[in-house]
Amino acid sequence: MNIMRINIGTGLLLTIICFISACGGSGSSGFDSRAAAEQDAIFMATENKECVSFENTLLCAAEVDTITTDIVGPSSAPPLSGVPISLRIEPASGKTVPCERTPGSTRCQMTVNVIANQLPDQSQLFITSKRKDSVLWDAPAPMPQISSSLPISESTLEVDLLRFMAQDQLQIAVLLYLPASNPPSIIERPFLSDFSPDVVYVSTDLTLHIIASP
Amino acid sequence: MTSKPFPFKSIKDIFYQTRVLMGREYTLKRFASEILQGAVEPVMLSYIEKGKRFPTEEQVKCLAKVRGEDPQTLLVLLWQDRILYAFSREIQKTIQKKETPESVAGIEEGMLSELISRAIAALPDDGSQILLQKWRAELNRAILSLGVHLPADLLESVEKIVLAQGLIKIQGSQVCRLENHYVAKSPEEKQALAMAYCGIFTKSLLDKIVLKEKKTYLRNHYLQIPEDQVESFHQALDDAIRNLTKEFADKEGDARTFLNVLISSTK
Numbered sequence: 001m002n003i004m005r006i007n008i009g010t011g012l013l014l015t016i017i018c019f020i021s022a023c024g025g026s027g028s029s030g031f032d033s034r035a036a037a038e039q040d041a042i043f044m045a046t047e048n049k050e051c052v053s054f055e056n057t058l059l060c061a062a063e064v065d066t067i068t069t070d071i072v073g074p075s076s077a078p079p080l081s082g083v084p085i086s087l088r089i090e091p092a093s094g095k096t097v098p099c100e101r102t103p104g105s106t107r108c109q110m111t112v113n114v115i116a117n118q119l120p121d122q123s124q125l126f127i128t129s130k131r132k133d134s135v136l137w138d139a140p141a142p143m144p145q146i147s148s149s150l151p152i153s154e155s156t157l158e159v160d161l162l163r164f165m166a167q168d169q170l171q172i173a174v175l176l177y178l179p180a181s182n183p184p185s186i187i188e189r190p191f192l193s194d195f196s197p198d199v200v201y202v203s204t205d206l207t208l209h210i211i212a213s214p
Numbered sequence: 215m216t217s218k219p220f221p222f223k224s225i226k227d228i229f230y231q232t233r234v235l236m237g238r239e240y241t242l243k244r245f246a247s248e249i250l251q252g253a254v255e256p257v258m259l260s261y262i263e264k265g266k267r268f269p270t271e272e273q274v275k276c277l278a279k280v281r282g283e284d285p286q287t288l289l290v291l292l293w294q295d296r297i298l299y300a301f302s303r304e305i306q307k308t309i310q311k312k313e314t315p316e317s318v319a320g321i322e323e324g325m326l327s328e329l330i331s332r333a334i335a336a337l338p339d340d341g342s343q344i345l346l347q348k349w350r351a352e353l354n355r356a357i358l359s360l361g362v363h364l365p366a367d368l369l370e371s372v373e374k375i376v377l378a379q380g381l382i383k384i385q386g387s388q389v390c391r392l393e394n395h396y397v398a399k400s401p402e403e404k405q406a407l408a409m410a411y412c413g414i415f416t417k418s419l420l421d422k423i424v425l426k427e428k429k430t431y432l433r434n435h436y437l438q439i440p441e442d443q444v445e446s447f448h449q450a451l452d453d454a455i456r457n458l459t460k461e462f463a464d465k466e467g468d469a470r471t472f473l474n475v476l477i478s479s480t481k
Contacts, residue, residue: 025335025338029327029395030395030397030398031398134449134452135445165460167341190445
């Protein structure tokens with residue numbers, strides 16, 4: 001609580017200083033045309049709550065209802081053709097997400113849920129995240145298997161706070177690999193399509209609400 | 215003699231500034247004949263001031279003598295302009311942008327990107343709001359520092375781009391930052407950003423090898439690295455630079471100095 005007060009005080013002081021004198025800010029610029037195109041696709045998908053195709057990968061908003069494997073990538077060709085997929089990711093885009101500080105580290109942990117209504121058996125889910133304007137998605141981590149008897153997969157996502165600053169927003173992506181597809185090798189990649197998933201469910205513009213560990 | 219850095223970025227501005235500071239009675243004709251002692255024709259001087267022609271090195275040395283300055287400090291501006299001009303012509307071919315025949319291409323193109331950077335840097339990192347009027351005044355100051363004979367709608371163009379890209383938000387009389395990374399998307403924006411990068415590198419190089427400028431940092435750091443670690447290295451580099459720029463931008467004081475930090479890592 002004391003830390004919170006100090007931070008608010010410092011913020012207020014900074015605002016006053018900014019108001020009366022020139023206040024320094026920072027930023028960056030780049031070409032990053034592939035990254036910009038991926039961000040545009042994510043924006044389009046999440047804004048309209050739909051799926052869009054980007055570099056042969058289907059990017060869907062976290063809240064999208066049902067899609068069929070007819071419109072999924074080439075790896076889900078027959079015998080899975082026409083199989084409906086219905087799952088939902090929480091948190092959805094634009095939410096403020098509680099992230100609990102890991103004691104003795106610069107990280108915090110948040111919970112991501114996948115609720116599946118219809119998903120072929122043996123499908124695999126992986127989760128990855130990044131700061132919105134970062135150059136790299138984290139190495140995807142496998143999520144607990146989903147089955148018809150247990151349609152919810154809950155994962156804990158670790159966020160490195162050293163990479164975050166005020167106003168930074170988080171993006172999370174759940175990668176879906178249908179039974180016939182090969183899951184990713186666990187390395188960081190600059191683009192979601194580099195992981196070659198069948199479908200990606202994305203949640204963007206998440207604001208972290210850091211809470212102290214109990 | 216002085217080696218004080220100029221607030222202007224192009225040799226054309228130095229010619230114009232010198233004539234204007236001498237008084238209104240110094241027309242192009244009179245300045246060319248009396249002050250520059252016929253080293254340049256009035257028509258050519260007009261072209262030089264508007265950035266349509268480069269002066270010769272001899273003409274620049276002549277101007278340096280008039281100003282009582284070290285010729286090297288002015289020659290550096292000429293060399294910088296020439297490099298940017300050559301680079302602009304070549305990069306134009308790769309970006310497939312229409313030619314810009316009206317002025318000496320390359321020198322002014324980089325200014326748009328520089329101003330976009332300044333527009334972002336003039337807003338607090340924490341996203342808090344400041345007065346729109348104050349922000350525009352800051353941008354106008356930046357435009358004035360970049361030279362003379364600039365397009366009248368520069369401020370509008372910058373504002374339009376940062377708004378369209380969702381980098382800032384204007385609410386009534388207040389403005390705040392939404393994002394801090396600008397991506398050049400259109401061919402024109404790519405050309406402008408390429409020229410801004412080239413301008414930063416060219417200035418750094420000439421500062422170091424000609425002017426021995428102590429306030430410019432230029433080094434090549436190198437390492438042997440496994441191929442599959444290159445992307446992670448770039449991420450770590452990006453994180454480190456972001457943290458550093460944020461830390462120093464946050465320091466208390468009158469933040470009037472705009473510092474460009476150009477990072478490149480390539481095999």
